[in-house]
Amino acid sequence: xxxxxxxxxxxxxxxxxxxxxxxxxxxxxxxxxxxxxxxxxxxxxxxxxxxxxxxxxxxxxxxxxxxxxxxxxxxxxxxxxxxxxxxxxxxxxxxxxxxxxxxxxxxxx
Amino acid sequence: xxxxxxxxxxxxxxxxxxxxxxxxxxxxxxxxxxxxxxxxxxxxxxxxxxxxxxxxxxxxxxxxxxxxxxxxxxxxxxxxxxxxxxxxxxxxxxxxxxxxxxxxxxxxxxxxxx
Numbered sequence: 001x002x003x004x005x006x007x008x009x010x011x012x013x014x015x016x017x018x019x020x021x022x023x024x025x026x027x028x029x030x031x032x033x034x035x036x037x038x039x040x041x042x043x044x045x046x047x048x049x050x051x052x053x054x055x056x057x058x059x060x061x062x063x064x065x066x067x068x069x070x071x072x073x074x075x076x077x078x079x080x081x082x083x084x085x086x087x088x089x090x091x092x093x094x095x096x097x098x099x100x101x102x103x104x105x106x107x108x109x
Numbered sequence: 110x111x112x113x114x115x116x117x118x119x120x121x122x123x124x125x126x127x128x129x130x131x132x133x134x135x136x137x138x139x140x141x142x143x144x145x146x147x148x149x150x151x152x153x154x155x156x157x158x159x160x161x162x163x164x165x166x167x168x169x170x171x172x173x174x175x176x177x178x179x180x181x182x183x184x185x186x187x188x189x190x191x192x193x194x195x196x197x198x199x200x201x202x203x204x205x206x207x208x209x210x211x212x213x214x215x216x217x218x219x220x221x222x223x
Contacts, residue, residue, distance in 0.1 A: 001168065006151075033211070042199055042214040043152065088151060090212070095159055095205075096167065097142070097212065101151035 002027045002093045006100030014108050019076040021103035023089035030092045032065055032072045037102070038085045046074075046087075079107050111135050115200050115215035122190040122222045130185040130218050132200030140203045140210065141183040142167070143175065145196040146217075152199065158183055159205060190222045 003026040013019050023032065031050045035043040047056055049065035049072060056063045062075045072089055086102040116131045134141065142157035154167030158177040172194060174186040183202075187194060197219050201212040 031210075035212070042217050043201075043212070044214070045211045048211065090152075092210065095140075095157065095165070096154060097210075098154065098168070099144070099152040 002098045004089060004091050004098045004100040006089055006103055008103055009101065010104045012106045013079050015081060016078050019079050019105055021074050021087050023072040023100050025070045025091045027093050028069050033090045034063060034074055035088045035090065036085050043088060081107050081109050083107055113200055113202055113213050113215035115218050117218060119219050124191060124222060126190050128187050130198055132183045132215060133181050134202040135181065136202065137180060138202035139205045142201050143185045144199045146199060147196050192222045194220065195222045196220060
């Protein structure tokens, strides 16, 4: 079945440093979604990428979808303490949405 | 508009007991799904439904049953609880379509099986 892998599993950064998480799928995806989960909360949708090579920005967050539609990345510029949480990618293949294991971001003030 | 609601928020069961986790959405979404979240394991799909009367298995369906008699409700039944089912359970819903399938998650149910 489809597998979605995310690295790293954990990342500690100093406030102001950049952060990147990478997502790789074993199969070609029709689209990829990114979610953020704050500690003790539920996943909240951030963005969806559909087109091969697509790049989208949300303020300090930059999302990329690979040319082969099998990988994606999320980059945060100049992290803030409000960025703390776990970031998940999720890929669609047919009707199933498969989540990566998530990257837990911790930010030291 | 309440979004996705889940009950209960917390539950403690003994091994062998059965129970139903409730999920409801008021957004007229066709797609509903159940995930479990274990530490370090991300979200794993248990069952999903693309509409009333239609359900299908996800990655980890064993020990769980679902039904979808209405568009709004998608209950998850644990038939005979086991300690391995201790987890946080999230229900999610969305429209179906490449550009409209954002998942809306409920607040979760924290289940402990002793």
